[in-house]
Amino acid sequence: MAQFDLCNQSEVKRLLEKYDLSPKKGYGQNFLINTNVPYRIAEESYEIACRGGSERHGVLEIGPGVGALTQYLCDTYEKVVAVEIDRGLIPLLSEVFEDADNLTVVNTDFMELDLAAFLEEHFGAIIKDGGTVSVCANLPYYITTPVLMKLLEAFPYNAPVPLAGITVMVQLEVARRLCASAGSADYGAISAAIALRGEAVKLFDVSAGNFLPPPKVASAVVGIIPHGGIREIYGSCPEDDGECEKFARDVSEFIRLAFGQRRKTLLNAVGERYSKAAVTGALESLGIRADIRGEKLSAAQFCEIVGKLKGI
Structure with a gap:
């Protein structure tokens, strides 16, 4: 694996040309070319993960690309499972990581996975031994919200998410939304949805020049740390x-309704599903x-409102 400099622009271009590949806009592919970032x-x-x-620690990587981040995950974690949707990248990854005994590359669409079953299949031994599983990804901008919502909603709310953490690189504007507090200009449905499951923290910014090809916007890395379940924010x-x-x-559904029509008051936004008098x-x-x-209500306040509506 050491023979490949996966953050060197010339090396990345050489590998892509060897396998007749190029970054695909349809998959939002922008490959990292600065070693310090991955x-x-x-x-x-x-x-x-170590908190x-x-x-014992395993990590699921979503969208490894040419492996710039993957190589450092392999150096850090006991086990790495990388899910790559682009079939064309699989031979390239197989060559680059031929000697990486702790890496499994799976050619599939992450959005189609039964996530709980997938984690059990690939990380079952680590989990049973009291270890952790994390998620790490340089996410294409167009699929950030669907991926995060899948990660957040794939598991029961009445218990901790079985992930030690989710570390993702996303568009800077999206990062601000993920980490926003109620009442701020960036606060939205995804902010509240994350707050139901944990806490999001912006870790550091990444300029466009760190990618091939360079995107039109800056990026940031966000860490999401799950908490102990919904009872932690709503004791009732x-x-x-x-x-x-x-x-x-x-x-969760009430939050979707509340943000479905941002110009409307909460009463009008949820009015088709809930009685205005009751709300x-x-x-x-x-x-x-x-x-x-x-956008003025925190996740805890959404819980309180629904609790009143449901008589809880």
Whole structure:
């Protein structure tokens, strides 16, 4: 693996030409060409993984590209599973990582995976031994939200997400939204959805010149650290796990409705699904103005409102 300089622009171009490949706009491919960036992403990801004190750590990489980040994940983690949708990159990755015994490359669409089953298949031994699994990715800008929502919603809300952390490089503007607090200009549905499952922190910025081809916008790396489940932010959740899960899914759907039409007040945004009188009553009982918009409400407040509506 050391024979390939995967962050050298000439080397990347040579490898792509050898396999008759080029960056595909349809897959949002922009390959890293600065060693410091993937090295730091891997280090930040591993630091998050080690927070709980476990000794064994695996990582799922989404979209390895030519392997610039993959090489540092292999140097850092006990086991790396890289999911790559582009079939054309598989022979290239096979050559580059021929000697990487701790790497498995899977040619599939991440969005089509049964995530829980996939993690059990590839990381079951590590999980059973008390180890952790993380997710790391340089995400194409067009698929950032779908990928993150899949990661956040693939597991029950009534328990911790079985991931030590999610470390992703995304468009800078998106990074601001992921980390935004209620009431800020960048706060939106994805901000609230993340807050239901954990905390997002912007780790560092990445300029466009670090990529081949360079994108038109700057990027940033964000770390998402899951918390202990919805009961951690709403203590009045039903004790029964099934009822708690149903409540959490109701909150998630309520958030989608609240942000579905940003110019509308909360009352009007959720009016087709919930009685305006009931929502008004819930808001009043919580001391919240009836004309409030969804972007002013925190994840905990969304839980409180739905709790009132459901009599919880």
